[in-house]
Amino acid sequence: MSHGKNERSFVRLTKSQRIQHVILFVSTGLLIITGFMLMGERWVIEMFGSAGNEIFYWRGIIHRVAGVSVTLVCLYHLGYIVLQEEGRSWIKDMLPRMSDATHASQNVSYMLGFRETRPKMERFTYMEKIEYFSVYFGMFIVIVTGIMMWTEEYWPKFWLDIADAFHLGEATLAALAIIIGHIFSVHYNPHVYPMNKAFIDGKISESMMKEEHGLWYERELERLAAEEAEATSEGNRNNA
Amino acid sequence: MTNSYSENDLRMKTKHTTRSIAVALCLSIAFLMLLIPTSALAVDDENCLMCHKYAGLGRYAKNEEQKAIKRIFYVNEELFRASFHGKLRCKSCHSGVEEIPHTDVKQVDCATNCHLNDPSTGRDFSHKAIVDDLKKSAHGADGAKTPDLIKDLPTCKDCHTNKPYQLSVDKEVESMRFIQVCLECHESEAWTNRFYKHMFYRAHTRRSSKQVVALCSQCHADKEKMDRHGIGVVVGFKDTFHAKAILYGDEDVANCLSCHAPYQMGFSPHRILSHADSSSPIHPDNKLENCRQAGCHADAQEAFASKGRAHPSNVIIERVDEDGVVISQEEQKFQAWVINMIELFYKILIVAVVGGLGFHRLADLYATHRERKIALRAAKLGRHPS
Incomplete structure (x- = not known):
């Protein structure tokens, strides 16, 4: 379980994926802060004092700008998983399979001490798949209701009340899921504390890859060996 | 007896001292009278302040609910003169006060003519x-x-408190510059000052939106009082976007009066009408025009103003008519039910997701803890092979 510096590493996130992730988390962070500023109780809001009006103005602007950027990055991602090779491989590995259910039950029984070893998992573990598709579900709801509330003049007031209830409910769910699910797994997880640097450099160490994504690791090794063999045979052919 | 005064000497000295005290007293009274502003003496020609200037003037009385209350009859002249009504004589409003002690006092009626020239x-x-x-x-x-x-209904004084004209320091400096211009033609500085402040106060809203909401809430958030009148208590406003913006200090969003007494539609706080009245700005037929007021939702479409409530509430408000019959509000009930269902859906989802994630996270920590123990034991065994 050593994480030596000279260790071999693999590509976990490509540059495009890292940029999409940065836009997603910066915007989402801003959206959560500026959104929940509307839910503050009287005494919380009154703490802003005379600066309140100015803060309220910028709150609205920031929420809209962040909302637009998160929508654009989501749309880009949809194009990315269809049109680009890299994206197609991403979504192919991300699609839920029967093996995910097996892995989930095996991993839970390991964690609780009923099993000797963790199951070997694929490029994306069942937890990562759940997190990823939760974003689809959540984004669909907040984007649709957000656009409705932005164009409020064209909707019946009661529909806007429904949109508001969904927007708030989904935002609360997402904020809690991000904090408890995602932040804990990539920051407070003892394996990676204080943080999993993959979102910055895109790399995963060989040992971690072996431990957490055993099946993918084996697949990658096979692929590398095949590539190498091809390169050598090609080299031989060229030499001949 | 070298150092002693004779009896006569002593009498002479006492007389002398008494006279000087008397003279000093007279002089100081005269001096003190100089300090009293002559204007005050001139305006209070009814001589009410002879008694009402004393801060202790007051008595215990019983209010309508037979509760003992303290009534203060003290008038701070300086504050009164600086107030909106500062130019009026006391009896212009307090009519019928002729006897002392006052047993013939009538309730102040704001509809009386006050002998000021309009x-x-x-x-x-x-x-x-x-x-x-x-x-x-x-x-x-x-x-x-x-x-x-009737006693529940607001009177003039509930909103109009005859405040002193008070400007903030920067507004005071601003107004001084402005008044200098007026004084080029108008002679009386006191009159100019008052006239300017009269206009200035009306050019600016006197209550912030936050104060308006607080004022209306005194009655309209009181369920018992609203029930007595068969009016739905207002509970949903505080959760609206308008209410939150007001708390932040935004004066551009709608407060109670913006929709219930819109000046743009020819209403004023004195002419608020029930939603049932067909000319009311919140009557279904007029709502769209109300939302479309300049500076508000100018592009509002029919649907925006017709379906749903401006300050919806999850609480189902039961209204009772004069005969004690519950007025059913099927639409409101249905809408509250739908919103409650969405909230319930998310509550269940949040508990499930947070619970699931929390369980997974804790189980993972437990596994890591076990792994560490095993690794430690292995390391120990490796170092000390037995």
């Missing part, structure tokens, strides 16, 4: 027109169903 008409000034408007409005006695409910 420069716009040349006639005596009076608030009568506004008082009549108020009587006809939703807040007026004319609309009260039973006489005992």
Whole structure:
């Protein structure tokens, strides 16, 4: 379980994926802060004092700008998983399979001490798949209701009340899921504390890859060996 | 007896001292009289302040609910003169005060003529027109169903407190510059000052939106009082976007009066009408125009103003009519139910997701803890092979 510096590493996130992730988390962070500023109780809001009006103005602007950027990055991602090779491989590995259910039950029984070893998992573990598709579900709801509330003049007031209830409910769910699910797994997880640097450099160490994504690791090794063999045979052919 | 005074000497000395004290007293009284502003003496020609200037003047009395209250009759002259009504004589409003002690005091009626000349008409000034408007409005006695409910209704004084004209320091400096210009033609500085402040106060809203909401809430958030009148208590406003913006200090969003007494539609706080009145700005037929007021939702479409409530509430508000029959509000009930269902859905989802994630996270920590123990034991065994 050593994480030596000279260790071999693999590509976990490509540059495009890292940029999409940065836009997603910066915007989402801003959206959560500026959104929940509307839910503050009287005494919380009154703490802003005379600066309140100015803060309220910028709150609205920031929420809209962040909302637009998160929508654009989501749309880009949809194009990315269809049109680009890299994206197609991403979504192919991300699609839920029967093996995910097996892995989930095996991993839970390991964690609780009923099993000797963790199951070997694929490029994306069942937890990562759940997190990823939760974003689809959540984004669909907040984007649709957000656009409705932005164009409020064209909707019946009661529909806007429904949109508001969904927007708030989904935002609360997402904020809690991000904090408890995602932040804990990539920051407070003892394996990676204080943080999993993959979102910055895109790399995963060989040992971690072996431990957490055993099946993918084996697949990658096979692929590398095949590539190498091809390169050598090609080299031989060229030499001949 | 070298150092002693004779009896006569002593008498002479005492007489002398008494005289000097008397002279000093007279002089200081004269001096003190100089300090009293002559204007005050001139205006209080009814001599009410002879008694009412004493801060202790007051008595215990019983209010309508037979509760003992303290009534203060003290008038701070300086504050009164600086107030909106500072130019009026006491008896202009407190009519019938002729006997001492006052047993013939009538309740102040704001509809009386107050013997001030209204420069716009040349006639005596009076608030009568506004008082009549108020009587006809939703807040007026004319609309009260039973006489005992009249005492719940707001009176002039509930909103109008005859405040002193007080400007913030920067506004005061600004107004001084402005008044300098006026004084180029107008001679009386006191009159110019008052006239300027009269206009200035009306050019600016006197209550912030936050204060307006607080004022209306005094009654409209009181369920018991609203039940007595068969009106739905307002519970949903505080959760609206408008209410939150107001808390932040935004004066551009709608407060109660913006929709219930819009000046743009020819209403005023004195002419608020029930939603059932077909000319009311919140009557279904007029809602769209109300939302479309300049500076608000100018692009509002029919649907925006017709389906749903401006301040919806998850609490189902039961309204009771005069005969004690519950007025069913099927639409409101249905809408509250839908919103409650969405909230319930998310509550369940949040508990499930947070619970699931939390369980997974804790189980993972437990596994890591076990792994560490095993690794430690292995390391120990490796170091000390037995």
